[in-house]
Amino acid sequence: xxxxxxxxxxxxxxxxxxxxxxxxxxxxxxxxxxxxxxxxxxxxxxxxxxxxxxxxxxxxxxxxxxxxxxxxxxxxxxxxxxxxxxxxxxxxxxxxxxxxx
Ligand code: HEC
Numbered sequence: 791x792x793x794x795x796x797x798x799x800x801x802x803x804x805x806x807x808x809x810x811x812x813x814x815x816x817x818x819x820x821x822x823x824x825x826x827x828x829x830x831x832x833x834x835x836x837x838x839x840x841x842x843x844x845x846x847x848x849x850x851x852x853x854x855x856x857x858x859x860x861x862x863x864x865x866x867x868x869x870x871x872x873x874x875x876x877x878x879x880x881x882x883x884x885x886x887x888x889x890x891x
Contacts (some may be wrong), residue, residue: 810853810890814874814881822879826869843887853890856880 831839842848850856860879864871871879884890 809881809884811857811877811881811884814877814879816878816882816885818875819878819880819882820886822871822875823882826867826871827863827879840887843883850888853880853884853888856884856888856890 828839831842835841843850850859857876857880860876860883864876
């Protein structure tokens with residue numbers, strides 16, 4: 791078993807270096823966000839709506855919570871986004887606001 795340890799370490803550090811949503815396309819996420827998400831956040835929070843993501847008491851505290859929130863919003867709104875679209879949204883929101891590693 792011992793010989794597995796170095797491999798495990800390499801695997802773990804590669805995971806740490808890669809961002810959680812690297813496979814998502816932030817540009818596409820931004821477009822979807824402008825189309826489906828921004829208006830309502832602006833109506834509630836003013837400005838460009840981004841305060842919803844940057845306020846001190848924001849709810850999303852880690853990458854998996856972000857993914858869950860996006861899935862929940864999608865289901866609630868009935869927007870029928872594909873999992874890829876959710877990943878793009880996550881890549882955009884994380885790159886722009888949350889910066890989870
Ligand atoms: C109908 C209005 C509305 C729409 C449309 C909407 N949201 Fe939201 N969203 C909200 C409100 C209100 C909150 C704040 C909830 C709270 O503070 O409890 C929120 C919170 C969030 C949060 C958590 C912010 C935090 O506190 O960290 C994320 C992430 C989010 N929305 C993503 C999205 C995405 C992605 C879409 C588009 C697919 C979307 N929302 C569409 C109303 C909306």
